[in-house]
Amino acid sequence: xxxxxxPEKLLSVFKGAPVELKCNYSYSGSPELFWYVQYxxxxxxxxxxxxxxxxxxxxxxxxxxxxxxxxxxKPFAQEEDSAMYYxxxxxxxxxxxxxxxxxxxxxxxx
Amino acid sequence: xxxxxxxxxYLVTQMGNDxxxxxxQNLGHDTMYWYKQDSxxxxxxxxxYNNKELIINETVPNRFSPKSPDKAHLNLHINSLELGxxxxxxxxxxxxxxxxxxxxxxxxxLTVV
Numbered sequence: 001x002x003x004x005x006x007p008e009k010l011l012s013v014f015k016g017a018p019v020e021l022k023c024n025y026s027y028s029g030s031p032e033l034f035w036y037v038q039y040x041x042x043x044x045x046x047x048x049x050x051x052x053x054x055x056x057x058x059x060x061x062x063x064x065x066x067x068x069x070x071x072x073x074k075p076f077a078q079e080e081d082s083a084m085y086y087x088x089x090x091x092x093x094x095x096x097x098x099x100x101x102x103x104x105x106x107x108x109x110x
Numbered sequence: 111x112x113x114x115x116x117x118x119x120y121l122v123t124q125m126g127n128d129x130x131x132x133x134x135q136n137l138g139h140d141t142m143y144w145y146k147q148d149s150x151x152x153x154x155x156x157x158x159y160n161n162k163e164l165i166i167n168e169t170v171p172n173r174f175s176p177k178s179p180d181k182a183h184l185n186l187h188i189n190s191l192e193l194g195x196x197x198x199x200x201x202x203x204x205x206x207x208x209x210x211x212x213x214x215x216x217x218x219x220l221t222v223v
Contacts, residue, residue, distance in 0.1 A: 043216045044202075044214040096166050097155055100153040
């Protein structure tokens with residue numbers, strides 16, 4: 001069964017500190033993994049796709065198949081990074097279902 | 111020029127009523143989805159449609175009936191509303207399957223009183 005686990009409901013860091021939002025997944029096939037972000041009173045936006053291997057707004061995420069993890073990292077947090085972050089898993093091969101983790105609220109303090 | 115637009119943004123209604131939420135995307139995407147976000151911010155898939163065809167129905171009560179008149183529209187009709195239906199409903203679209211990632215609408219906050 002597909003499952004996405006985000007163990008932290010809330011993560012609070014100081015501005016300029018490194019941040020890591022944890023995500024672990026369970027899936028028997030080849031997963032497609034994503035991070036989505038929801039800023040206050042805004043729509044959910046796609047932040048990263050693991051297959052793109054890109055850095056968006058200073059965030060990166062590496063798929064670790066051995067540990068079944070896809071942690072989101074940023075070396076220096078900014079106040080504007082405060083938001084709700086969702087890790088998501090889509091079954092590869094053109095499936096039509098994405099499972100979302102419960103979300104982690106990141107709060108960056110001044 | 112909003113890519114995925116939902117109407118209404120807010121909906122307050124009494125138990126037992128029937129209501130509809132509309133969703134339209136102008137991205138030319140083939141696939142559209144409905145997700146429910148509960149009070150704990152947990153997102154759960156309800157339906158997915160590909161080229162107007164229902165692909166996923168995630169054990170949603172029959173009171174919820176999606177309709178896709180064309181691939182740019184996916185509406186959600188809810189009969190006999192219950193208190194537990196109160197949530198934020200998000201529409202989303204993707205170019206093909208879920209592999210591409212979603213573009214979300216701004217959500218419809220439904221409150222059943």
